[in-house]
Amino acid sequence: MFDVVVIGGGHAGTEAAAAAARRGARTALLSFDRHGLGAMSCNPAIGGLGKGHIVREVDAFDGLMGRAADQGAIHYRMLNRSKGTAVQGPRVQADRQRYAAAIQAMLAAQPNLAIVEGEAEALVLDGDHVAGVQLGDGTILPTRAVVLATGTFLGGRLFRGEERHLGGRIGERSATRMAEQLRSLGLPMARMKTGTPPRLNGRTIDWAKLDEQPSDTDPWTMSPMTAARPLPQIACAITRTTEETHAIIAAAFHRSPLFTGAIEANGPRYCPSIEDKIKRFADRNSHQIFLEPEGLDDPLVYPNGLSTSLPTDVQEAMIASMPGLERAVITLPGYAVEYDHIDPRALDGRLALGALTGVFCAGQINGTTGYEEAAGQGLIAGLNAAAYACDLSPVILDRASSYLGVMIDDLVLQGVTEPYRMLTARAEYRLSLRADNAETRLGGIAEAAGCLSPERLAHRRRRQEQQATLRERLGVVRTASDLARAGATIAQDGARRTAYEWLRFDGVTLAHVAPDAGQDCDAAMLAETLEDARYAPYVERQAEEVARLRADEQIVLSSKLDYAAIPGLSQEMIDRLSMARPATLAAASRIRGITPAALSAVLLYARKVAA
Amino acid sequence: MADTIFAVSSGQPPAAIAVIRVSGPAAFGTAERLGGRLPEPRRASLRTLKDGAGAVLDSALILCFPGPATATGEDLVELHCHGGRAVVAAVENALAEQPGVRRAEPGEFTRRALLNGRIDLAEAEGLADLLEAQTERQRRAAIHAVEGRVSQAVRGWMDQLAALSAMIEAMLDFAEEDDVPLDGAAVTRIKSEMHALAIAMLEVVERPPVDRLHDGIRVVLAGPPNSGKSTLLNLLVEREAAIVSPIAGTTRDRIEASVLRGGVAYILTDTAGLAEDTADVIEAIGVTRAQEAILQADILVWMADTPPPRADAIWLHSRADLPGREELPEGRRLAVRRDDDASVAGVWGVIAETAAALLPREDAIGFKRHQQEQCRRAAHALLAAPGADILLMAEELRVARQALAEVLGVSATETMLDALFGRFCLGK
Structure with missing residues (x-):
């Protein structure tokens, strides 16, 4: 008997299994192949804007992704380095094999976790509860909770020109029977599309012709638990599409399943196929292509920007038309994949299915895209599956706390029309949700959930002490003339402020107000505190908004409310409320098109029903 | 926890008296800042309301009700103001400027009452019907707005x-991405476009609300007995062919006449003379009504030799055809002579000019007060954005987008993403 069975060994599944096990749940991770655990099926990069934030948040819960990324990283780049830290995104390129090896090693070392090879054929149900998972060979794994993290394997179909295959990744199977069962249970399901570019043999690329992009030299890491970067750092290269490339692609539009109608599902706008870019932006005559090495001792190169489902012969011609790639050999042609997902409005803030008790969902099955988005959902689904199975308190994050909270709130309230990707623009509290303060924001919640290792707890204590010391040192009062003497150019209005308050003014630096404050402090901790000071006025303004949000979060709405019976609601409101089943009045207010008067009507009705 | 909210609870102005309710933790502090020392709980007391700059807004009755034994279960203040639109708007604006205080959303007083257990379910049943009607009205209004010029303008912004x-x-x-412009010039251009957009929005938004168009502008003629009010009313009305419906009450009550002039509807009201002391009960009632009419007036035409009760009144020198009254005394806008058509036309001219300031322009957009508020919020956010930090510019743009999204009922984020992916070729 297991507490939690996780189906799928990608970024969502591995993170879910590890999280459930960290909370003490007896956990099984079920996958076709144990050597495929932690595979990066698309680009060899982890992090970026919004995404890097999520990696740090997962890491604050002692998740796997940040530490594994450091173990595999062969190229570090802090995006938006010249802008405010709120929009700086840490990104690494990871050696594909070393990344997967790091994940597999962490899973092997995780107590309470068993890895089971096999195909999950069906959920075993007891009424509206899940009771187990049936494998392809007929074995049944009895369990209290299940996390579905099936990625693109649920009803997966691959497209390349005129070719069609069944599967979630090229050369692998697809979870057809599970897809059929979920549809037969009446869950709201739809299709999404994604794609991947051809892989090139790096030995056949003329690197000397191309511009290099070197790795960052300063030694930051994805996880603060990584003492130092273990691997040597290598450069990427940049090439461009040419007018010839565009002509080759345009001439083959009629052979792309995207345009022939073969693929009906929506793909992500922010990750378009090259043929889509060329069709939609016909006025552009060149696009940048990043050539990213897939590993230190692996010759494979990932041409970032060339996702395509054109036939192999067109892919070959198109590659040969780009500088440096004239003789490049395609090792594995690109393809598109169409797969089943669940309308995430069927889930609640724990990522639990409302209709099937004990079933949690994470990753592409919820209509998202991206490793980081998947890992984040895996973490939350795993923590909550363990909570459900072992009677612990759930972990529900709100929009003010984290990108994880923003993502889950967006998914379960608004649903998806294209694969959901995190963007910093989605976070209304962006100024306070920074990649560098994830531990400060979430450490307390993670500690309360009991999912931190002794090493992480010790690290957290050290941070808390340093933070307190720093804030105390910055409490020292300085006058405008003190600052002038220290060399700051500010108005001489005789004002007295604490060092912390002075730091919000343009042109005032730590050297002007408290030059020694940073002594014996971690550089990252110091940078975080300075950034807090700089944006404090904006964060304070948002704090009012947050307080109101959290007050309305206290008003709970039953998941069984009959919205159609509420007088005065329009049909559109009824549909949206019924699909999303908001857990609180605050959640209801965030659903698009719900007016204040409608909220009052909902509240009145809810009170009446409860009485 | 909760912030403090306010709303007019006595129906829409104009009315003789408007009751503005303020509820929440900051209610008492706010009332004190506007009106000075607060009266004892549940006792009405007359106070002069002033705004933050010390300008007098109105003299009003203030009542304080300490929570939780109040309608909302929170500290509650009632301000009984004079019911003219301008007065109510000024008091509302002064309230909205107080920290932690904002205009209530529709139904929010009821919602707080419910949450704090101040309404039982039987009462709530009754309220549900009311709310249903409100919701339905709001929905219809929203549909109109979507098709209407308001939404066209807001959509454009x-x-x-x-x-x-x-x-x-x-x-x-x-x-x-190489498709994205990154230079400082682009940032400067965005900043100046934000500024220009804010100015354009404010110019449209600050025009008065549209409802006057429907009711007609209330022009009240007032002054002591025998100051020539009825004569002027007759002159003003008789010279216009388009009299819609003259309604006469008793001679001692007020008389109203609707007139359409230059495409604008006016309701002209002649009032009983404001005799100081009268023993006649009926005349006393007439005087009370006249005083109400003065407060309700959009435009007050004041005919007495003593200064008008409202600073915005049109002060006329009446009966200038009588001997000894030929000179125009100081403070008067115009002299009126019964025998001079031009002087009557002059009165119409001043009325029309004052009305033009009250009315939306002909091409104007019919903003509801709530929509106006959101648009104003958006414009102010745009103006508040600092120049160089694009993260802070983005933050103010977000606040502005959110405000307009609430008028249009769309998602602020999705609208931006549509523009983002429609305009730039992004993603790998």
Whole structure:
């Protein structure tokens, strides 16, 4: 008997299994192949804007992704380095094999976790509860909770020109029977599309012709638990599409399943196929292509920007038309994949299915895209599956706390029309949700959930002490003339402020107000505190908004409310409320098109029903 | 926990008296800042209300009700103001400027009452019907707005906002892409476009609300007995062919006449003379009504030799055809002579001029007060954005987008993303 069975060994599944096990749940991770655990099926990069934030948040819960990324990283780049830290995104390129090896090693070392090879054929149900998972060979794994993290394997179909295959990744199977069962249970399901570019043999690329992009030299890491970067750092290269490339692609539009109608599902706008870019932006005559090495001792190169489902012969011609790639050999042609997902409005803030008790969902099955988005959902689904199975308190994050909270709130309230990707623009509290303060924001919640290792707890204590010391040192009062003497150019209005308050003014630096404050402090901790000071006025303004949000979060709405019976609601409101089943009045207010008067009507009705 | 909210609870102005309710933790502090020392709980007391700059807004009755034994279960203040639109709007604006205080959303007083257990379910049943009607009205209004000129204008602004946001967000989220302009010149241009958009929005938004168009502008003629009010009313009305419906009450009550002039509807009211002391009960009632009419007036035409009760009144020198009254005394706008058509036309001229300031322009857009408020919020956010930090520009653009999104009932984020991906070729 297991507490939690996780189906799928990608970024969502591995993170879910590890999280459930960290909370003490007896956990099984079920996958076709144990050597495929932690595979990066698309680009060899982890992090970026919004995404890097999520990696740090997962890491604050002692998740796997940040530490594994450091173990595999062969190229570090802090995006938006010249802008405010709120929009700086840490990104690494990871050696594909070393990344997967790091994940597999962490899973092997995780107590309470068993890895089971096999195909999950069906959920075993007891009424509206899940009771187990049936494998392809007929074995049944009895369990209290299940996390579905099936990625693109649920009803997966691959497209390349005129070719069609069944599967979630090229050369692998697809979870057809599970897809059929979920549809037969009446869950709201739809299709999404994604794609991947051809892989090139790096030995056949003329690197000397191309511009290099070197790795960052300063030694930051994805996880603060990584003492130092273990691997040597290598450069990427940049090439461009040419007018010839565009002509080759345009001439083959009629052979792309995207345009022939073969693929009906929506793909992500922010990750378009090259043929889509060329069709939609016909006025552009060149696009940048990043050539990213897939590993230190692996010759494979990932041409970032060339996702395509054109036939192999067109892919070959198109590659040969780009500088440096004239003789490049395609090792594995690109393809598109169409797969089943669940309308995430069927889930609640724990990522639990409302209709099937004990079933949690994470990753592409919820209509998202991206490793980081998947890992984040895996973490939350795993923590909550363990909570459900072992009677612990759930972990529900709100929009003010984290990108994880923003993502889950967006998914379960608004649903998806294209694969959901995190963007910093989605976070209304962006100024306070920074990649560098994830531990400060979430450490307390993670500690309360009991999912931190002794090493992480010790690290957290050290941070808390340093933070307190720093804030105390910055409490020292300085006058405008003190600052002038220290060399700051500010108005001489005789004002007295604490060092912390002075730091919000343009042109005032730590050297002007408290030059020694940073002594014996971690550089990252110091940078975080300075950034807090700089944006404090904006964060304070948002704090009012947050307080109101959290007050309305206290008003709970039953998941069984009959919205159609509420007088005065329009049909559109009824549909949206019924699909999303908001857990609180605050959640209801965030659903698009719900007016204040409608909220009052909902509240009145809810009170009446409860009485 | 909760913030403090206010709303007019006595129906829409104009009315003789408008009751503004303020509920929440900051209610008492706010009332004190506007009206000075507070009266004892549940006792009405007359106070002069002043705004933050010390300008007198109105003299009003203040009542304080300490929570939780109040209608909302929170500290509650009632301000009984004079019911003219301008007065009510001024008091509302002064309230909205107080920290932690904002205009209530529709139904919010009821919601707080419910949450704090101040309404039982039987009462709530009754309220549900009311709310249903309100919701339905709001929905219909929303549909109208979507088809109407308001939404056309707001949609236009939203498109511009979305385009500006898209540029900034592209710089933030997709700085690595070669399709995104990154230079300082682009940032400066966005900043100046934000400013221009805010100014354009404010210019439209600050026009008065549209409802006067429907009711007609209330012009009240007032002054002591025998000051020539009825004569002027007759002159004003008789010279217009388009009399819609003269309604006469008793001679001692007020007389109203609707007139359409230059495409604008007016309701002209002649009042009983404001005799100081009268023993006649009926005349006393007439005087009370006259005083109400003075407060309700959009435009007050004041005919007495003593200064008008409202600073915005049109003060006329009447009966200038009588001997000894030929000179125009100081403070009077115009002299009126019964025998001079031109002087009557002059009165119409001043009335029309005052009305033009009250009325939306002919091409104007019919904003509801709530929509006006959101648009104003958006414009102020745009003006507040600092110049160089694009992260803070993005933050103010977000606040502005959110405000307009509430008028249009769309998602602020999705609208921006549509502009972002429509405009830039992004993603790998």
